[in-house]
Amino acid sequence: MSTKWFVVINPTSGNGASKKKWPEIYTELIHQNFEFEFVFTEYEKHSLVLVQNAIKQGFTKLICVGGDGTIHNVVNAVLSLNPNNLQEIKIGIIPIGTGNDWVKTYNISKDFKEAIKIIKAEKTIIQDIGKLQITASGKEVYFNNLAGIGFDGYVVNKVHKYKNLGFLAYFTGAIVSLTSYKRSNLEITFNNTNLQGKTLMLLIGICNYSGGGMRLTQNPNSTDGLFDITYVDSITLFTILGNLRGLFNGTITKLKCVKNFKTSNLKVKILDSQETYIQADGEIIGSGNFNVSLLPKAINFIVA
């Protein structure tokens, strides 16, 4: 087992900010007495291979420099490898992304010096993780923050156009997309509940924030063994514009048109032929019918 840290940097995250800030982050890691090896990703999902190789070499302490997509890839690397020493693996985050949503739940600072101090203290939380399986392909994806289908996936698919707007990228993408999005006919089944019909979006939440600081699930708790589900069949642009603060303080979830549930499993069937994107932690992962289940207390993160 290595006592060194393995640092993976996505140079494209935060619209290139990770690459620019790396020399200062490197200096600060040395300054705070970290022993580490580091590597830059060279293509999308490259962190999956890099992290799996690092774990096979005996690294247990990982640092992720990037945004929510980079954290998502590191989590997927660990859980798809499912090593014998999973309990010993810890993930620390230096948040340099666009939305930086996952870190907000745990008050991890966006100031990299503060984020490094938090990692140094090695206080961990064992968090719940979602496992999503696309029925047709059997593809499995883990998520640590929030997954969704419908409008949510549509916005994520468009958001790259607005990445230069920073945290407003998702909000801008959502407002621009609301007029053009065509709802899909979905069937959603969990516990004794069956929802069927034209659906704007379904969100499956673990942590508190998504879409660049929005609070779109009502009562999330990242360690309670349950997803927080938000289901919206329709909402007008007018209602959203009248509740802009509610998007960011969570009161939007109290509107009559927004339904909230808790469950640890659910099934989603697409009842029409329209392609509907599924997103997990802000990454498009496919389309089609899928099942989701919760893995309670599945992975250690270093938190404030």
Ligand SMILES: Nc1ncnc2c1ncn2[C@@H]1O[C@H](COP(=O)(O)OP(=O)(O)OP(=O)(O)O)[C@@H](O)[C@H]1O
């Ligand atoms: N070297 C690379 N070249 C191109 N894409 C990469 C590279 N390394 C990682 N990626 C991809 O970059 C994407 C975005 O990364 P990330 O989410 O960390 O940044 P972000 O989108 O700016 O932040 P956020 O998700 O917090 O909004 C991920 O899908 C990841 O697979």
